[in-house]
Amino acid sequence: MKNKLNISLVIPCRNEAEGIALLVKKALKIAAEVIVVDNQSTDKTALVAKKAGARVIKEPRVDKLGIGYGYSLTRGMKAAKHEIVVTLDGDGTYPIDQIEATLNFMGRKNVDMLLCSRFPLVDGQAISWWRQLGVWLLNTQVRLFYGYDMQDILSGMWLVKKSVLSSLKLNEGGWNLSPEIKLAAIMNQKISIDQFHIHHYEREFGQSKQKLVITGLEHLWFIFAYRVRHLLPVRLKFTPLFSIKFWKSAREVRV
Numbered sequence: 001m002k003n004k005l006n007i008s009l010v011i012p013c014r015n016e017a018e019g020i021a022l023l024v025k026k027a028l029k030i031a032a033e034v035i036v037v038d039n040q041s042t043d044k045t046a047l048v049a050k051k052a053g054a055r056v057i058k059e060p061r062v063d064k065l066g067i068g069y070g071y072s073l074t075r076g077m078k079a080a081k082h083e084i085v086v087t088l089d090g091d092g093t094y095p096i097d098q099i100e101a102t103l104n105f106m107g108r109k110n111v112d113m114l115l116c117s118r119f120p121l122v123d124g125q126a127i128s129w130w131r132q133l134g135v136w137l138l139n140t141q142v143r144l145f146y147g148y149d150m151q152d153i154l155s156g157m158w159l160v161k162k163s164v165l166s167s168l169k170l171n172e173g174g175w176n177l178s179p180e181i182k183l184a185a186i187m188n189q190k191i192s193i194d195q196f197h198i199h200h201y202e203r204e205f206g207q208s209k210q211k212l213v214i215t216g217l218e219h220l221w222f223i224f225a226y227r228v229r230h231l232l233p234v235r236l237k238f239t240p241l242f243s244i245k246f247w248k249s250a251r252e253v254r255v
């Protein structure tokens with residue numbers, strides 16, 4: 001690509017030294033800025049990423065479970081130099097080659113934020129049944145509690161305008177940052193959002209450190225608690241959680 005896209009790509013990383021150079025080099029072919037946020041890696045992630053041309057930021061904070069995914073993303077998005085910030089994981093599972101398409105779609109739809117959904121899976125793509133079931137359950141929870149047709153509440157890829165970032169109050173330092181930023185956008189009347197279907201690749205290098213059950217339960221509780229904290233207590237006081245009235249009120253939240 002002759003002209004790079006005026007975007008900042010933010011990649012949160014912990015111990016991705018094995019594949020990060022390839023990812024950064026691929027990303028730098030299309031993106032004007034590639035930020036790798038290194039969070040307590042014990043391998044050479046930061047060094048390798050820097051050598052490959054990334055801007056490396058170190059974010060040492062972790063949540064009570066020792067995860068710094070959220071802190072790193074928030075830090076990276078704030079540090080971004082360009083108006084459009086794109087996030088994705090450092091394990092090569094998200095499609096760098098579709099960034100331009102997502103950006104075009106975002107422009108056509110004229111929205112502030114674009115959520116990239118890995119579902120439905122395209123032929124040959126694999127995400128374990130456990131994970132699919134978990135994401136489906138959490139998507140359903142969002143549909144019920146927030147009235148938004150969520151396709152992939154746990155996607156690590158989204159595009160957001162820097163100018164609206166400050167109106168999204170982000171507090172989660174761990175894995176919950178991913179649902180938090182999406183829910184904050186859904187709940188914010190001033191922010192327009194849309195969804196875009198992306199490809200998803202299998203992790204080719206490194207080991208998965210994800211603790212599916214613990215993280216899944218953490219998300220389940222978070223999505224519930226976030227809803228209770230944010231339109232209630234007034235509504236909850238008078239309205240049972242699963243009443244049609246509550247559901248309707250949730251629908252009104254949608255932009």
Ligand SMILES: Nc1nc2c(ncn2[C@@H]2O[C@H](COP(=O)(O)OP(=O)(O)OP(=O)(O)O)[C@@H](O)[C@H]2O)c(=O)[nH]1
Pocket residue numbers: 011012013014015016037038039066067068069070072073088089090091093156203207208209210
């Ligand atoms: N900053 C930061 N990044 C993390 C942390 N843990 C994982 N990551 C990064 O966050 C991204 C997503 O983590 P993954 O381990 O791929 O999690 P996952 O996609 O749910 O699960 P697998 O791909 O199966 O491992 C990757 O880029 C990781 O390097 C952390 O504690 N802090």
Ligand SMILES: [Mg+2]
Pocket residue numbers: 089091093203
């Ligand atoms: Mg991954």
